[in-house]
Amino acid sequence: MTATSPQTGPGALTLVGISYKTAPVHLLERLALSPDEVRAVLTGLGDSGTVRDALALSTCNRTEFYLLPATDISDPGQVTEVVKKAIGDERFPAEDRLYFRQGREAVAHLFRVACGLDSMILGEAQILGQVKDAYEVAADVREPSRHFENVLQATLRVAKRVRAETEIGIGAVSVASAAVHLANRIYADLSGKTVVVVGAGETGRLAAQHFDSHRPHRLLVLNRTLARARELVSDLEGAEAMELGRLGEALSLADIVVSAVRSETPIITQRDIASIVHGRSGQPLLLLDLGMPRNIDAAVNQLPNVFLHDMDALKQVVDTNLARRHKEIPKVESLIAQEVERLFAHERVDEIGSVIAEIRRATDTLRMDEVEQAKHDLGEQAAQAVDVATRALINKLLHGPVTTLKRLARQGTPEAGDKIALIREMFRHIQGDGDRR
Amino acid sequence: MVLLLDLMGALLPLLYCVAAINYGVYFVRKDPFAERTCTRLLVAVVSLHLVFLLLRVFILERFPIATLAEMFSVVAFAIAAVYLYVEKVQGSKSTGTFIIALVTVMQLAASTLLPHAGAVKSEYLKSPLFSLHTLSAVLGYSAFAVGAVYGVMFLLLYRALKRKTFGLMFDRLPSLDSLASMAFGATLLGWMFLTVTMIIGTVMGVSAVPHFYRDAQFVATLGVWGLYSVAIGAYYFLGWRGARMVYFSLFGFVLAVAAVLGSHFVFTSFHVFSA
Numbered sequence: 001m002t003a004t005s006p007q008t009g010p011g012a013l014t015l016v017g018i019s020y021k022t023a024p025v026h027l028l029e030r031l032a033l034s035p036d037e038v039r040a041v042l043t044g045l046g047d048s049g050t051v052r053d054a055l056a057l058s059t060c061n062r063t064e065f066y067l068l069p070a071t072d073i074s075d076p077g078q079v080t081e082v083v084k085k086a087i088g089d090e091r092f093p094a095e096d097r098l099y100f101r102q103g104r105e106a107v108a109h110l111f112r113v114a115c116g117l118d119s120m121i122l123g124e125a126q127i128l129g130q131v132k133d134a135y136e137v138a139a140d141v142r143e144p145s146r147h148f149e150n151v152l153q154a155t156l157r158v159a160k161r162v163r164a165e166t167e168i169g170i171g172a173v174s175v176a177s178a179a180v181h182l183a184n185r186i187y188a189d190l191s192g193k194t195v196v197v198v199g200a201g202e203t204g205r206l207a208a209q210h211f212d213s214h215r216p217h218r219l220l221v222l223n224r225t226l227a228r229a230r231e232l233v234s235d236l237e238g239a240e241a242m243e244l245g246r247l248g249e250a251l252s253l254a255d256i257v258v259s260a261v262r263s264e265t266p267i268i269t270q271r272d273i274a275s276i277v278h279g280r281s282g283q284p285l286l287l288l289d290l291g292m293p294r295n296i297d298a299a300v301n302q303l304p305n306v307f308l309h310d311m312d313a314l315k316q317v318v319d320t321n322l323a324r325r326h327k328e329i330p331k332v333e334s335l336i337a338q339e340v341e342r343l344f345a346h347e348r349v350d351e352i353g354s355v356i357a358e359i360r361r362a363t364d365t366l367r368m369d370e371v372e373q374a375k376h377d378l379g380e381q382a383a384q385a386v387d388v389a390t391r392a393l394i395n396k397l398l399h400g401p402v403t404t405l406k407r408l409a410r411q412g413t414p415e416a417g418d419k420i421a422l423i424r425e426m427f428r429h430i431q432g433d434g435d436r437r
Numbered sequence: 438m439v440l441l442l443d444l445m446g447a448l449l450p451l452l453y454c455v456a457a458i459n460y461g462v463y464f465v466r467k468d469p470f471a472e473r474t475c476t477r478l479l480v481a482v483v484s485l486h487l488v489f490l491l492l493r494v495f496i497l498e499r500f501p502i503a504t505l506a507e508m509f510s511v512v513a514f515a516i517a518a519v520y521l522y523v524e525k526v527q528g529s530k531s532t533g534t535f536i537i538a539l540v541t542v543m544q545l546a547a548s549t550l551l552p553h554a555g556a557v558k559s560e561y562l563k564s565p566l567f568s569l570h571t572l573s574a575v576l577g578y579s580a581f582a583v584g585a586v587y588g589v590m591f592l593l594l595y596r597a598l599k600r601k602t603f604g605l606m607f608d609r610l611p612s613l614d615s616l617a618s619m620a621f622g623a624t625l626l627g628w629m630f631l632t633v634t635m636i637i638g639t640v641m642g643v644s645a646v647p648h649f650y651r652d653a654q655f656v657a658t659l660g661v662w663g664l665y666s667v668a669i670g671a672y673y674f675l676g677w678r679g680a681r682m683v684y685f686s687l688f689g690f691v692l693a694v695a696a697v698l699g700s701h702f703v704f705t706s707f708h709v710f711s712a
Contacts, residue, residue, distance in 0.1 A: 165469060167467065171608075182598075184612060185594070185598065185607060185612055185613065186598065186612060186613045186614065187612060187613075187614050188611065188612040188614055188615045280678075281675060281676035281677050281678055281681075282677055282678040282679035282680060282681040282682065283676075283678045283679055284613060284614070284679055301599065304680060304681075305679050305680055307598045307599060309601065313601045313603075316601065316603055317603050320603050
């Protein structure tokens with residue numbers, strides 16, 4: 001038995017959810033909730049009377065419900081029923097696809113999710129924004145209780161701490177972002193650079209989008225079919241479409257070239273690059289060959305200040321970064337464990353405050369009885385002296401137990417919980433005696 | 438007091454070494470403790486170095502740049518101070534281990550040579566114009582040294598990018614164009630100080646030293662200045678950038694070091710003030 005009541009504190013936090021780890025895409029899609037649906041479900045859960053607080057996190061990789069019950073619903077079956085009722089039977093997956101967590105495990109899971117530890121791409125940052133959005137919606141639907149607020153604030157805190165103190169989110173982990181990362185190792189700022197993307201297929205589109213988000217000076221998209229290049233640039237701010245026939249002209253302007261077309265022979269040769277390198281006065285030129293078969297003659301890498309990287313190199317960057325992120329997992333887990341402990345310790349100290357207030361009330365009732373008695377027996381003046389003396393006496397008597405209670409609350413062990421229960425019991429008897437008088 | 442100076446002289450390379458290692462730990466592991474302490478430790482060591490130099494001024498009653506050892510120590514101090522400024526401006530600590538390693542080597546050489554330095558024999562050292570001449574020379578060579586270190590870092594990253602070795606250098610160093618611009622900025626600063634040094638030296642030489650233009654160090658320094666002038670001219674007028682500029686700067690630095698050492702150990706020069 002601990003000081004924190006499992007019905008109200010984070011010890012009562014209950015999670016029921018489904019994710020890419022437990023279910024195929026079609027089931028995830030079925031349970032995915034739009035923002036309006038999230039509001040409706042949260043309202044339904046609140047109206048059920050069994051849930052005090054609820055947060056719904058619905059992304060393309062997971063739908064999870066974090067609940068603080070108003071009543072004791074520790075049985076997973078009961079939890080499922082409450083959520084199923086709010087969502088609707090037809091959308092709700094079979095129980096073997098769901099996972100449940102309670103108390104510390106639920107809190108730790110929420111922390112892991114917010115830190116990107118449970119994400120498909122380890123350490124991705126988007127999930128933190130989604131957790132924040134879910135928090136805002138939950139707070140909008142119903143004002144969160146103090147305990148729920150504490151859990152959610154701790155979640156945001158731990159995610160920020162993990163991002164600041166570990167490298168879990170460092171480095172590019174997709175081919176397109178690795179391409180931008182490589183460009184950033186050569187040019188600190190892409191705003192003055194010209195990027196040429198050859199090919200308007202899926203790979204070219206992703207590369208163009210990634211580079212466009214860094215606001216280059218010019219972004220030229222070349223394609224055999226001009227219409228397709230135009231279609232791609234219509235979604236990009238300030239990008240220009242060109243026909244593949246103007247490749248030579250585009251290369252002469254380029255600082256970064258991304259090539260992703262299907263071609264049996266290289267479309268960019270050493271001769272093409274050698275002719276433009278001379279006019280660049282030693283300024284570096286980055287060539288990213290994302291085509292299969294390769295689009296750029298490998299010999300161009302021998303030219304001074306020309307850096308050619310192909311898909312293998314980009315995958316190497318991605319793999320290196322992912323391996324580095326994996327190495328950070330123990331550090332992140334350790335931070336999460338610290339923060340879970342901190343949250344529960346905070347809750348225990350918070351809770352112990354009400355126990356101390358309860359003890360003070362009990363002793364004060366007894367004391368006031370004595371003061372009243374003194375007033376009756378000895379008169380007003382003597383009663384005042386008794387008031388001062390008993391107040392000082394009670395403060396001195398309670399100093400030890402109060403300090404011990406706070407210390408035991410911080411310890412948070414089951415033994416400490418037993419001792420707290422014993423102290424409460426002792427003072428409850430005092431109160432009982434007072435009441436009988 | 439002399440004992441205190443000896444003690445500080447022995448401590449300084451050791452402390453710079455610790456600071457360089459601390460920066461190295463930050464560079465390799467991004468260690469939070471090293472990140473918190475590396476700048477503070479370096480500031481403390483540089484402050485101690487300043488006290489050391491001021492004490493020498495107080496005891497010797499002259500600028501402590503008469504001997505090669507003194508020159509090394511002042512250059513080491515200037516490089517460390519310039520680095521602290523660059524770190525503050527750039528907001529990056531990732532180049533610290535390279536720069537402070539160089540400072541450590543220079544201060545180690547200075548501390549090793551200092552006790553054996555000969556007596557100072559020249560009256561020039563009391564001239565304010567001479568002090569300005571040597572001060573600008575020290576700052577110039579310090580800037581060239583910083584430029585050379587950034588140049589080496591540029592080449593390390595250049596090599597990593599060419600060979601597709603995505604290791605520590607690839608991850609931690611500033612971008613290639615940042616390193617190139619830092620190397621060029623330091624080189625330009627060095628060239629400006631060296632120009633001032635040459636002008637003051639020429640003015641002093643004309644009035645005080647017959648045939649000063651035949652002096653080994655003067656000729657070598659003129660060569661260094663000429664080489665850097667060509668590189669800077671090529672940067673502005675021919676648009677030279679990247680590896681070509683870096684190689685030019687590194688060659689200039691090697692020549693500058695050779696000029697200083699050669700005039701002390703190989704040729705006779707009126708620039709040698711110790712017995």
